[in-house]
Amino acid sequence: MRQKRNSDPAIVKWGLIAAAMLYLGVTLFLPLACVFASALQKGLGVYFAALVDPDALSAMRLTLLIAAISVPLNLVFGVAASWAIAKFEFRGKNLLLALIDLPLAVSPVISGMIFLLIFGAQGYFGPWLIERGIKIAFAVPGIVLATIFVTFPFVARELIPVMKAQGNDEEEAAITLGANGFQTFLRVTLPNIKWGLLYGVILCNARAMGEFGAVSVISGHIRGLTNTLPLHVEILYNEYNFAAAFATASVLVLLALVTLVAKRSVEHKFRLEKTGGNPE
Amino acid sequence: MSIEVRNVSKTFGNFKALKEVSLKVETGELIALLGPSGSGKTTLLRIIAGLETADGGDILFHGEDAQDKKTKDRNVGFVFQHYALFRHMTVSENIAFGLRVLPKKQRPADSEIKRRVSELLHLVQLDWVGNRYPSQLSGGQRQRIALARALAVEPKVLLLDEPFGSLDAKVRKELRQWLRRFHDDLHITSLFVTHDQEEALEVADRIVVMNEGKIEQTGTPDEVYHYPVNRFVQSFLGNVTTFHLRGSEVPVRPHDLAVSRMKEENSIKATIYYVNTAGSLTKMELKREDGSLILAEVTHDEFRALGLGKGAEVFVSPKKKILPEYSI
Numbered sequence: 226m227r228q229k230r231n232s233d234p235a236i237v238k239w240g241l242i243a244a245a246m247l248y249l250g251v252t253l254f255l256p257l258a259c260v261f262a263s264a265l266q267k268g269l270g271v272y273f274a275a276l277v278d279p280d281a282l283s284a285m286r287l288t289l290l291i292a293a294i295s296v297p298l299n300l301v302f303g304v305a306a307s308w309a310i311a312k313f314e315f316r317g318k319n320l321l322l323a324l325i326d327l328p329l330a331v332s333p334v335i336s337g338m339i340f341l342l343i344f345g346a347q348g349y350f351g352p353w354l355i356e357r358g359i360k361i362a363f364a365v366p367g368i369v370l371a372t373i374f375v376t377f378p379f380v381a382r383e384l385i386p387v388m389k390a391q392g393n394d395e396e397e398a399a400i401t402l403g404a405n406g407f408q409t410f411l412r413v414t415l416p417n418i419k420w421g422l423l424y425g426v427i428l429c430n431a432r433a434m435g436e437f438g439a440v441s442v443i444s445g446h447i448r449g450l451t452n453t454l455p456l457h458v459e460i461l462y463n464e465y466n467f468a469a470a471f472a473t474a475s476v477l478v479l480l481a482l483v484t485l486v487a488k489r490s491v492e493h494k495f496r497l498e499k500t501g502g503n504p505e
Numbered sequence: 506m507s508i509e510v511r512n513v514s515k516t517f518g519n520f521k522a523l524k525e526v527s528l529k530v531e532t533g534e535l536i537a538l539l540g541p542s543g544s545g546k547t548t549l550l551r552i553i554a555g556l557e558t559a560d561g562g563d564i565l566f567h568g569e570d571a572q573d574k575k576t577k578d579r580n581v582g583f584v585f586q587h588y589a590l591f592r593h594m595t596v597s598e599n600i601a602f603g604l605r606v607l608p609k610k611q612r613p614a615d616s617e618i619k620r621r622v623s624e625l626l627h628l629v630q631l632d633w634v635g636n637r638y639p640s641q642l643s644g645g646q647r648q649r650i651a652l653a654r655a656l657a658v659e660p661k662v663l664l665l666d667e668p669f670g671s672l673d674a675k676v677r678k679e680l681r682q683w684l685r686r687f688h689d690d691l692h693i694t695s696l697f698v699t700h701d702q703e704e705a706l707e708v709a710d711r712i713v714v715m716n717e718g719k720i721e722q723t724g725t726p727d728e729v730y731h732y733p734v735n736r737f738v739q740s741f742l743g744n745v746t747t748f749h750l751r752g753s754e755v756p757v758r759p760h761d762l763a764v765s766r767m768k769e770e771n772s773i774k775a776t777i778y779y780v781n782t783a784g785s786l787t788k789m790e791l792k793r794e795d796g797s798l799i800l801a802e803v804t805h806d807e808f809r810a811l812g813l814g815k816g817a818e819v820f821v822s823p824k825k826k827i828l829p830e831y832s833i
Contacts, residue, residue, distance in 0.1 A: 394589035397556055400576045401583040402603035403658055412606070416593040 260478050264471035275461075275469035276476065283449045284457035285476070287365070291453065292433040295372045299429050303380025304422065308414075310381075311388030312396075325381050328374055337371050337442025344370075363445030368453065371439040376432045383425035387418050420494040427491065431484040435477060506567045506661035506694055507532045508553060513562030515548055522548040524718040525562070533692040535685075537705035540715035541741070546698045549715070550664050553696065554581050566662070579662075582655030582693075586667040588647040590639035596650050597622050597635040603658035625653040645676040656691075665697035669704065681708050702742045706730060714738050744800045748773070748823055757823045762801040764789065764811060764819050772820035775799055780815060782808065791821060 265272055275281060306325060310318060328336060342348050344361035354361060361367045395417065399409040415422075437455040444451040446460065454477055461470035508530040515523040523545045530536050538546040551557040553564060555576035564571045571579060591599050600622045604613055613621070626632050629649040639647055648668060655663065668684070669677040685708050688695055699705050705712045706726040714721045714729055714737075722734045733739035733756075745756040750771055768774070775791035778798065787808040791799040799821055803811070813819060 394585055394587060395591055398583070398585060398589040398591070398654075399602070399606075401554060401556070401581060402606065402654065403577045404602070404606040405577060408606045412602070413591055416591075 257478060260471050260474050263467055264475045266471075267468045271468050272472045272475075275472035278469070280448050280452065281457060281469075281473055284452045284454045284473075287368075287452065288434050288454040290365070291369055291372050292430055294369050295376055295433045296426060296430050298373055299377045299380050300422070300426055302377060303384060303425060303429075304418075306381045307384035307388050310385055312393055322385075325378050327378075328376070329378050333375055333436065333438030334442055336374050337439035340367055340371050340374070340439075340443050362443055363447065363451060365451065367443040368440050368451060371443045372433050372436055375436050375439050376429045379429035379432060380422065380425035383421050383428070384418055387421040391417055420491055424488065424491045427484055427487050431481065434480055508662060508694065508696075509563075509565040509568070510549070510553065511563040511565070513549070513552060513559045513564065515545070515552060515557065515560050521718050523552070523559070526715075526718070526720055527562075528713060528720060528723065530694060530696060532694055534694060535688045535708065535710045536696045537709035537712045538696060538698045538715060539700070539702060539705040539712050539741070541700060543717075544715040545718040546700075546713075546715050547666055550666055550696060550698050553662070554583050554664050555579050556583070580658070580660050582652075582658065582660035582663045584648070584651045584655050584663070584665040584668055586670050588639070588651040590647055590651060590654070592639055595636050595638055596626070596631075596642070599639065599650060600625050600654045600657050602654065621657060625657055628656070629653045643676075644672045645680055648672065648680065652687075661694065663693050663695040665695065667698055667700070669699075669701075677704070684708060706742070714741060716741070746773075746799045746801075746821070750823075755823065759788075759800045759802040760786065761824050762799070762803075763822050763824045764791070764801050764803055764807075765822070766811070766813065766819065768820050769822050772822035773799065775819055775821055777813060777815050777817050777819060780808075791819065 306321065309315070310322060341362055343350055344354060344367060345351050346355065346362070348362070351362070361370070395413050396409050399413045404412065434453075435455060436453075437459070440453055441456055441459070444453065444456060446452060446456055448460070452460065454473060458470050458474045458477070461467075461473060508528075510526060510528040512525045512527055513523055514521070514525055526545070526549060528549075538549060540546045548557060552559050555571070555574065559572070566574075566579065590596075591602065594602070601618050604618045604621065607613075622635070623632070626635055629652060631646055631649055631653075634642060634646065634650070639650070642650065652665075652668075669680055672680065681704055684697075697708070709726060711723060711725055712729050713723045716737050722729055722738045724732075729738055730742050733742060736756075739745055739756050744759050746759075746762060748755045748757060748771055765772075773793060775793045777789060778792040779790040781788045782805065786802040787805055789801045789803065789808075791801060793799060801821060811819070
């Protein structure tokens with residue numbers, strides 16, 4: 226009885242659930258369904274033809290290459306930065322924290338433009354680079370740099386709270402037991418943060434593969450050379466090649482779904498890690 | 506192994522944690538570093554372990570300078586206040602850790618490590634928990650596993666930071682008696698930090714009383730309790746009431762107070778404020794005329810003979826037997 230008096234009427238509960246479902250339906254499920262419907266509109270033949278198109282394949286290769294470079298780099302950077310922030314006191318710590326958040330605060334287009342401003346032909350280092358025949362803007366190195374910039378907060382932001390909550394005790398215990406720095410990291414720190422790290426890497430990877438704004442500015446959209454998957458979708462779309470555009474887009478959507486599933490399954494273990502429970 | 510600390514100082518920002526502290530610990534001794542929080546006792550322990558670096562002064566292990574030695578080479582066992590067990594390892598893996606990280610040449614074979622682990626589990630009387638994770642153990646069990654883990658590397662010195670600090674009262678009492686027996690068996694030079702004077706008095710061979718980054722007194726439990734060198738040590742090791750006898754201040758412990766209906770020479774007038782008869786002695790809180798409280802402990806027989814209750818007026822004086830030199 227008591228419970229009934231304190232709870233809202235059923236109509237409120239179901240009303241809210243219905244509203245949430247409707248909202249998600251219109252903004253998420255409908256577009257998702259549309260992507261696959263449009264992709265398969267002209268049949269499976271056209272769908273797969275769009276995927277094995279040389280330009281599409283090269284876009285996929287480039288996207289994978291960029292993720293393969295930027296994710297490991299951000300993993301190393303993220304672990305180092307969160308280690309420094311969580312376990313040491315130093316001047317400029319707050320500045321470092323703010324800088325880590327910077328890519329999340331600025332529009333990705335601006336991130337791309339920054340690199341253009343630095344490495345572009347009219348940029349600060351442009352002439353110097355051109356003289357030496359080094360291409361950064363409108364080439365793969367530029368795309369990699371922009372992607373690293375946009376995705377570097379993900380790993381660090383996941384790890385900082387985990388490491389802060391865990392403190393230094395276990396590392397100090399390992400040292401008193403005779404472990405050196407590397408052994409301490411490998412046997413104590415890393416296992417303690419592994420789920421948080423994986424979680425950060427999944428998010429980082431999803432963003433690295435899906436980044437559009439920053440990459441769009443710096444890449445120059447050179448087909449077969451500097452086109453990533455999201456850019457390739459845009460080009461096809463602008464050419465009114467809808468079936469191919471959506472077919473390519475469906476690859477990105479599948480990637481997103483895989484990411485979501487992976488994220489969900491890691492999330493549970495990650496929470497245990499945060500609260501200090503053991504994952505067995 | 507003996508430990509010598511010479512003129513060690515340590516500052517954290519503006520806070521002087523240790524001021525020129527010197528201390529000698531003999532081989533096989535069990536020493537308590539006793540003091541209120543912020544007195545520098547944990548800092549001193551961490552400096553001995555090499556987990557902090559002293560700003561000045563020397564640390565000598567067995568007469569040899571240890572300042573340049575890294576923590577991992579000092580061969581100290583350290584037991585942390587919150588145990589610091591490796592949460593992702595089983596109890597057995599925790600204990601084996603110190604052996605597994607040894608350089609390959611010194612590392613014992615797997616079967617030998619296994620034997621040592623079960624030996625240590627037996628030593629701390631927790632044979633059956635080897636396959637559990639730390640989160641599945643109680644506080645007292647975790648503390649004993651932390652101790653077993655520290656002992657696995659056969660340290661020459663054992664350092665314990667508030668070893669019973671986060672345990673409940675009953676387990677605390679059991680564990681400190683256990684630690685005392687344990688030390689009597691192993692005779693490893695040990696230092697433990699505590700803010701609980703009862704714990705220090707009960708367990709330690711010698712007590713080092715610290716306050717505000719300095720050592721106030723070093724001595725056996727008997728010495729620091731009965732012959733405190735200053736007011737701080739005196740009041741930190743237990744409640745005292747000060748009497749003015751022939752121009753000098755005489756501190757008296759609660760159990761050396763006599764409570765009577767009659768006014769006597771040098772007695773203090775007070776009213777009974779609170780009485781607790783649970784326990785082996787009757788504890789009385791007496792309110793003086795100025796509002797301050799006196800703690801007196803009398804036997805149950807004495808309390809019954811007094812025949813007074815809450816709110817009654819009494820006179821408090823030192824028991825005569827403890828003050829022969831004043832011969833009141």
